[in-house]
Amino acid sequence: MAPVTSLTASVHQRLATALTAALPEADADPLLRRSDRADFQANGILALAKKAKANPRELATQVVAAVESGDVIKDIEVSGPGFLNITITDRAITQNLAERYADTDGRLGVPYATHPGTTVIDYAQPNVAKEMHVGHLRSAVIGDALVQILEFTGENVVRRHHIGDWGTQFGMLIQYLDEHPHELDHKQSEEGEDLQQSGEQAMSNLDRLYKAARKLFDADEDFKTRARRRVVDLQAGDPHTLATWQKFVDESKIYFFSVFEKLDMEVRDPDIVGESGYNDMLDETCRLLEESGVAVRSEGALCVFFDDIKGPDGNPVPLIVRKSDGGYGYAATDLSAIRDRVFNLKATSLLYVVDARQSLHFRMVFETARRAGWLNDDVKAFQLAFGTVLGKDGKPFKTREGETVKLQDLLDEAVERATTVVREKAEKVGLSDQEIVENGQYVGIGAVKYADLSTSAVRDYKFDLDQMVSLNGDTSVYLQYAYARIQSILRKAGEARPAAHPELELAPAERALGLHLDQFGETIAEVATEYEPHKLAAYLFKLATVLTSFYDQCQVLSADNAPEVVENRLFLVDLTARTLHQGMALLGIRTPERL
Numbered sequence: 336m337a338p339v340t341s342l343t344a345s346v347h348q349r350l351a352t353a354l355t356a357a358l359p360e361a362d363a364d365p366l367l368r369r370s371d372r373a374d375f376q377a378n379g380i381l382a383l384a385k386k387a388k389a390n391p392r393e394l395a396t397q398v399v400a401a402v403e404s405g406d407v408i409k410d411i412e413v414s415g416p417g418f419l420n421i422t423i424t425d426r427a428i429t430q431n432l433a434e435r436y437a438d439t440d441g442r443l444g445v446p447y448a449t450h451p452g453t454t455v456i457d458y459a460q461p462n463v464a465k466e467m468h469v470g471h472l473r474s475a476v477i478g479d480a481l482v483q484i485l486e487f488t489g490e491n492v493v494r495r496h497h498i499g500d501w502g503t504q505f506g507m508l509i510q511y512l513d514e515h516p517h518e519l520d521h522k523q524s525e526e527g528e529d530l531q532q533s534g535e536q537a538m539s540n541l542d543r544l545y546k547a548a549r550k551l552f553d554a555d556e557d558f559k560t561r562a563r564r565r566v567v568d569l570q571a572g573d574p575h576t577l578a579t580w581q582k583f584v585d586e587s588k589i590y591f592f593s594v595f596e597k598l599d600m601e602v603r604d605p606d607i608v609g610e611s612g613y614n615d616m617l618d619e620t621c622r623l624l625e626e627s628g629v630a631v632r633s634e635g636a637l638c639v640f641f642d643d644i645k646g647p648d649g650n651p652v653p654l655i656v657r658k659s660d661g662g663y664g665y666a667a668t669d670l671s672a673i674r675d676r677v678f679n680l681k682a683t684s685l686l687y688v689v690d691a692r693q694s695l696h697f698r699m700v701f702e703t704a705r706r707a708g709w710l711n712d713d714v715k716a717f718q719l720a721f722g723t724v725l726g727k728d729g730k731p732f733k734t735r736e737g738e739t740v741k742l743q744d745l746l747d748e749a750v751e752r753a754t755t756v757v758r759e760k761a762e763k764v765g766l767s768d769q770e771i772v773e774n775g776q777y778v779g780i781g782a783v784k785y786a787d788l789s790t791s792a793v794r795d796y797k798f799d800l801d802q803m804v805s806l807n808g809d810t811s812v813y814l815q816y817a818y819a820r821i822q823s824i825l826r827k828a829g830e831a832r833p834a835a836h837p838e839l840e841l842a843p844a845e846r847a848l849g850l851h852l853d854q855f856g857e858t859i860a861e862v863a864t865e866y867e868p869h870k871l872a873a874y875l876f877k878l879a880t881v882l883t884s885f886y887d888q889c890q891v892l893s894a895d896n897a898p899e900v901v902e903n904r905l906f907l908v909d910l911t912a913r914t915l916h917q918g919m920a921l922l923g924i925r926t927p928e929r930l
């Protein structure tokens with residue numbers, strides 16, 4: 336299916352042509368914007384006139400005379416010192432939307448990016464043998480949305496879950512498990528045990544083991560020594576030690592997968608390449624950095640120094656690539672991962688969806704990689720540094736007892752509250768028990784995801800379940816209702832089918848809806864280049880509000896309407912539903928048919 340040229344692009348192209356006719360030497364951008372006064376406003380004439388030392392109003396008048404009007408542009412007039420107000424024809428709107436509607440492959444006429452590349456996204460990276468926290472949730476939700484959005488634009492996306500599966504903390508755990516070999520045994524997995532139950536058991540096993548090992552480590556000097564020896568064994572690749580370590584990784588994955596399943600999110604095992612996955616590259620990474628002079632030895636450690644990168648106390652901080660005891664840390668791993676992603680995976684963009692608290696680390700790592708020549712103008716790295724999740728009280732999100740909140744409990748609570756909301760209307764809508772359960776999940780999980788995605792990622796945001804499942808305001812359930820309401824209208828339409836009628840005159844609310852629908856593709860393109868999923872959320876929310884005003888002003892299934900008006904309105908709402916559905920899917924949120 337051919338992509339649909341947006342109305343903005345059509346108008347832009349006509350204006351640019353007219354501008355070049357009036358001012359041949361100009362590299363003319365008319366700076367077209369949607370406007371409240373007309374459909375569009377062009378603000379670019381003023382600057383162009385200034386540059387050409389021409390009178391702006393005169394130039395604007397020339398452009399108006401040169402513009403090809405008729406099929407798309409209905410009205411164009413000069414306003415103020417040299418702005419242009421542009422109104423487009425109803426026919427152009429309906430025809431444009433009809434083309435989108437006819438696009439049956441689900442793309443709604445949205446074109447692919449002209450120069451897609453390969454983006455490696457580093458997201459959803461919890462740590463082995465540890466509980467996931469709300470920060471991991473945020474990375475997972477934002478990362479997953481960006482994966483979907485970028486893939487939709489035709490980008491080749493490689494997912495990488497850089498889990499924390501390596502480090503000295505494993506010495507203690509491995510030693511403990513070796514001394515208590517049955518601690519990770521599952522109570523012989525019972526008939527019908529599902530991933531959720533195994534996940535919870537896995538985490539409680541790991542948690543119990545971690546606490547016991549920690550206690551012993553702190554109290555027993557001999558154990559401490561044995562544990563330290565295991566770190567050396569692990570790094571030396573001793574097979575037995577590695578096998579025990581692997582048990583922790585496997586157990587943790589059961590837990591991770593249970594959380595991702597609950598989040599209604601696809602994470603694939605081969606995409607989990609944890610810190611340990613780069614062990615074989617660490618030596619060479621250091622050698623390359625040292626040989627090129629990017630890193631130097633300082634007090635036995637291998638370091639990279641920066642003039643302009645300062646730590647929180649204002650003093651310059653070095654990046655330690657290898658410690659003086661020969662051990663490698665987080666930075667060496669990330670630098671090796673960059674080499675892997677650039678040279679093996681052939682990435683053109685590296686995107687890291689990681690907590691803002693790691694920004695200093697990434698600045699130093701990226702700058703080091705740039706100096707080493709691994710990153711450059713053709714291969715860029717970017718950290719989408721997201722803010723902290725706060726509790727209702729505005730403090731970092733904790734339980735009342737000050738403990739980290741268990742993600743599973745949190746998601747369960749969201750689903751529970753959502754189910755209550757769903758149940759209230761269930762009878763009226765005629766939902767079956769199974770639908771109530773399903774919708775409760777879609778609404779609850781959608782609420783958590785949407786709350787994360789609808790504020791700019793760089794900002795901290797408050798985790799407030801009451802607000803998240805509220806039917807009023809900028810929430811996912813509001814959008815889900817908007818979708819379900821359209822489905823209900825389509826069901827009630829009986830014989831009448833959606834069909835575009837470009838010959839019909841449109842009411843203002845219909846034009847507003849149509850013009851907004853036309854911007855779906857441009858919104859996605861912007862979101863994909865700026866890595867700003869909240870702009871897609873904002874687009875969808877606006878779509879739902881424009882739809883509400885449309886209902887206020889235009890009846891769809893009214894006996895007073897001519898049949899073609901009914902058909903045209905059904906077509907408008909159906910395209911709105913498809914756009915909502917597609918947009919929400921890109922955010923990882925389901926839209927139930929009945930709600």
Ligand SMILES: NC(=[NH2+])NCCC[C@H](N)C(=O)O
Pocket residue numbers: 457460461462497498499669672687689
């Ligand atoms: N390439 C990376 N360093 N990705 C981020 C990893 C996040 C880390 N596992 C954490 O929990 O904080």
